[in-house]
Amino acid sequence: MPQYKSFPLPDTAEGLTEAEILSWHVQPGDEVTVNQIIVEIETAKAAVELPCPWAGVVTELHVRPGDTVTVGTPILTIDTDPGGAAAPAPAPAAAAPAEEEMKPLVGYGSKTVTAKRRARKGPAVPAEPAAAAVQEQVGQAFTSTNGSAPAAVRPAPAQPEPAAAGGYVPLAKPPVRKLAKDLGVDLRSLTGTGADGVITREDVQQAASAPEQAAAPVATRGGERRVPIKGVRKMTAQAMVSSAFTAPHVTEFLTVDVTPMMELRARLKNHREFRDVRLTPLAFCARAVTMAIKRTPEVNAAWDEAAQEIVYKDYVHLGIAAATPRGLIVPKVRDAERMSLRELAVALDELTTTAREGKTPPGDMVNGTFTITNVGVFGVDTGTPIINPGESAILAFGAIRDMPWVVDGDIKVRKVCQLALSFDHRLVDGQQGSEFLADVGALLADPGMAMTF
Template sequence: MRREFAMPDVGEGLTEAEIIAWQVAPGDTVTVNQILCEIETAKAAVELPSPWAGTVGELLVEPGRTVDVGSPIIVIETAEAAPEPAAPAAPAKEEQGAKIGEAGKDGRIATLVGYGPRPGSVTRRPRKNAAPAPTPAPAAEPEPQPVASNGAVPLAKPPVRKLAKDLGIDLRTVTPSGADGIITRADVEAHATAPARPAVSSGGERREPIRGVRKATAAAVTGSAFTAPHVTEFLTIDITATMELRDRLRADRGYRDVKLTPLAFVAKAVCLAAARTPDLNARWDEAAGEIVYYDRVQLGIAAATPRGLIVPKIRDADTLSLRELAVALTELTDTARSGKTPPADLVGGTFTITNVGVFGVDTGTPILNPGEAGILAVGAIKPMPWVVDGELAVRTVCQLALSFDHRLVDGEQGSRFLADVGALLTDPGLALTW
């Protein structure tokens, strides 16, 4: 029978997604859970698995187009008989699991690629088979998106599409040489070795549609900047002792297999300081007229990726040891750079750290993530002249910048928090006294 697979509800309040690339073509045989395509939402890139086994009949959406949730994207011919139309049913049984976007028995939110974090835990339930989306509502006409230079959808077999994806090549820019305009492996390899040419118009400019992560980031920072009254304070600190401690720990047997970066020490200091000044681990709830204080620190780490800036979270960071934070940071950044961060890991933060120092920048004035009370920018770590016991010496120095929401954090609380973070990085032994 002919079955249309609609763009599923990926959860987290998202209503649309862009088809990045198809992994199948008409005539291909697919199995249950085989990846059909990769999509990009406003939060992350996600792979869509097939809910049925059968033969691909038709691709209904071209790569590069944005599709509303509920809109059909692919036709799969199956050998199964058509199911009877389902009448409105009672909520699904507990053993069947929660529907996508709804809370399950244990309070976790079901998402397309698994479940959100278990309360008080950083682990996830293994992903279950994706279910067909509910009956689609009438979809709006998608906005025009660029296709191949000749106006057609690029044609290529799945192995060729995978090769292009691995090489970071957009098939729309490859000139086909195969029969009927099919792009071959040789075409992709030739394109990869050809000299790069700037994609400019006749007017000497390049235009790209505003969409995906870039569109979401723009909306978030604009809303934050004009909603929460920002205050930013700066502090320059001597972190020589912290860097010496890092060198000693690297030689320790317990840390030999861990990538221990200065950011791990900053994360630990932030968690300890938040326990002393809980105003920085809070949220202003305008609708309820309340300030929400959190028991746990859901620590966001700003990460630059090929698709733009995202802020994945380390769940319950305040419960983790320094070593566990270092491991979590490595996993988080590796996943973000590969574009595989699940949408559930991008929401629910309570405080954020942004490391501008990796770009050689001394400091900045970070913008709050919506719904969070504070964000800490960590500047470049470098040797500088410093006065120690009345004598000039060369020390390892770093600048911190803390932005906070002045509606719920006064200058006293913000200054105390920043001073505590600075004190811990200046003398990490203080942690034993807190």
């Protein structure tokens, strides 16, 4: 007889509580194999593809693309024994025909499709109790092998339905929804040109390139545009508010002549060990930070409020703030203190490329010890960065500019940048913060100082 197993949303990262369903890679009636990718989700940190732990036939999708789901909530059901012996025949009123006419979930288009799945076994289950049963499964075991299908939320009709914000859920396929999200286009502001009003990729691309030509938003007033707070933006907001109102921030600034560093960078580009490496000023900054931490370990410590302890760390998991289409994330370079300048350059290049592609694993964005935010890439001189929760300091690395500078009593044009260090005054005293910032500045102003560290 059929063996139904429900797949709950797993915790893909430490402390994950919810995630948004981006797109389904399977539909009811599809056969799946072990480790086949079945769904793409967006956590508060990254987009993640989830594999299937079983082989079988998909019988139900319990959530739609765009839904935010709590960890532990069943998101689909699979029959792992579709060829098993038949169960007792259900009552005629409850039986679903073998070639049942099913309307797809909102976002998959409005055409009716023929579901290629086996007739459903077991007693009839009303829609409302089914939804309640799904809620009761939150946090329960992965499987249900009693021979009857677990209660499930039925697929919604394809026509637009009221949205929480008072507008309507637009018709668009999951890849189109993802494209719109990446380009910052509100689907509710568009009129679909596809069959039955479905929004197409061309509709989204046209709106992104000429937003003034897009249809007026349905759920807006007075030129406003409302976007749900979720995903990376929600995580960033919670973290920054928690840090700003928990750790007493102090920010210090230092202007540095980095001409010697830039000259060394130019020479190293022709060195055989660096010819195939993208050697950026950020790599020099990262190397200076890891060396300076050895002399001021307080900036690499953590405040444990629950245990009433200060945790000093002998390793440096260096966070690099990276701007991505999904928002700001901070992936980590693990054990950065053990890396040479070349190794750091390679690691930073790989880290930023992966982050911009939205492929950073959730595990790479937790347990950092110190962060650098490179505001210089945006042409910004400096700022007052907010410390990441669980850390004690963050360094802003500003733009490198040609500026007048006094050298041996003469004014010359030099390469100059500004540094800003924010630190938690519970852990780091003013003297310690100042010494650390001065060490970083000294290493950038004269890389030869590294010989003395």
